[in-house]
Amino acid sequence: MTIKQLSVFLENKPGQLAGIMKTLAEADVNIVTLSLANAPEFGIVRMIADDHVKGADALAKAGYAVRETEVVAVTVPDRPGGMADLTAKLDRAGVDIEYSYAYSLGHGEKAILVFRFDDNAKAEAALAAEQT
């Protein structure tokens, strides 16, 4: 399933992430999960929010560089080799994973991961096709 993610530019200085979180809290936006990516001089924080439209709006108004991007939420079978099967499928379809982070980790049930592929649509098709 394709879902929206918020990506926010993070300057390399203290208090940046706290400022973003405060802005979202004040806008009453809940963060479901987030991940930080760092280059030496700057970073990007990527988030799944309960209301990404409201979140993006609040961040833009507060002066942050924010972008809504699409990622794919994938349920990983909770058994040995579950992840291996998934990556093998993607490999066969010829799609690359740009990054991935946890969306929700169920307690002993299913894990959901968020993926950004070089070609989201193609990846989704590949995953769907082999499921049936």
Add this chain to the structure above:
Amino acid sequence: MNPISKPDFTPVPELRKMQLAKLQKLIPYEYEHVALFRQRCDEKGVKPRDLVTLADLAKFPFMKKTDLRDEYPLGLTAAPMHDIVRFHCSSGTTGKPICIPSTQGDLDIWSEGAARCLAMYGITQDDVVQVSYGYGLFTGGLGAHYGAERLGCAVLPTGAGNTEKQIMLMQDLGVTVICCTPSYFLHLATVAEKMGIDFRRDTKLKHGVFGAEPWTDEIRERIEQISGITAHDIYGLTEIAGPGVAGNCQHCHGLHIWEDHFYPEIIDPDTLEVLPDGEQGELVFTTLDRLGTPMVRYRTRDISRLQTGECPCGRTMRVMDRIHARSDDMLIIHGVNVFPSQIEACLMKVPEVAPHYMIDLSSTDTMDRFEIKVEVTAEAFSDDIRALEGLRRRVLDAVKSVVGLSPKITLVAPGSLPRSEGKIKRVIDNRRK
């Protein structure tokens, strides 16, 4: 053509004759009323009657900003307080201010200069002019204001600041011309964008009259591109008359100097020799008509050149190069001479970089640090770390290829660098001296 523009086309022989006649009145006046000038002439052994040709001006002493500071407040004032009608002061960055008292005649000439600039830009009595320069001791606001009124424009004296209200008034009153610093206009454009206002669609703005701080051709292109207006350059300095000393016509790549009032020379800043037209050096002005605080051979510290040849517009007034560099602004970084304007030009070649940047110099225990902070535009921000890293690399390469140094390039969020409502400060130098 507006009659106010008539002097722009004075035939050259007549112009030179007029300049000499004015100088032959000015020099004795200055010698009589200003002790410092008299003393320096006497030291050099030069007398007012030695001014026989225009070239003889080179025999007379220079004035510098330090003279204005040392003689603060009234030491260089030639007219009695009875005739003075206004003061302008500028504090500068170091200590003592300078003070320029003016007579009504001085102000009239200044207004005429500003009005002639506006007329040259194609601005007419039908235009609505918003003056967003600061009003007060700074010459920007009142200079543009009186110039526009002189031309018969409708003037909206907003001054600087309260940007959202300025944009509202601009729309409501159908403003066609804005006068402000280029950096303030960029700030205005950012605020307008946030308000969802598109200059092309939602305003009648056609002209921008920009001055008071050096700006590059690249910034001019940026301004025209984001707003759809024509950006004009107006030059002036408090010591000589404020904005309205020179301006660009639609043909020339430079600024016509109103040399019937402000006589220009270019000198070698080291040898102090006068350089022929066409050569680059420090710009020097003599005020031909000013009585309150006349300036004889005032060294502006601005690096320029008097162009040779005739301008297709037909104006006979000489054209000076746009000021890209003020010699005071030069930085010496790791032993290399660097002008902030050079760095600005490099940055503006990278389209993803917003026209806001800051040069930050500091010292560690062992060496100087050279950092440039640049804002990425909101559009250019991507979710891709490699793309941003590539952008940082391109900025670094652009700077490195021109100045030969490898500064630390820091990408910062759009809108995060300080904005200015007057002259912007783009360099922070915290190095140990």
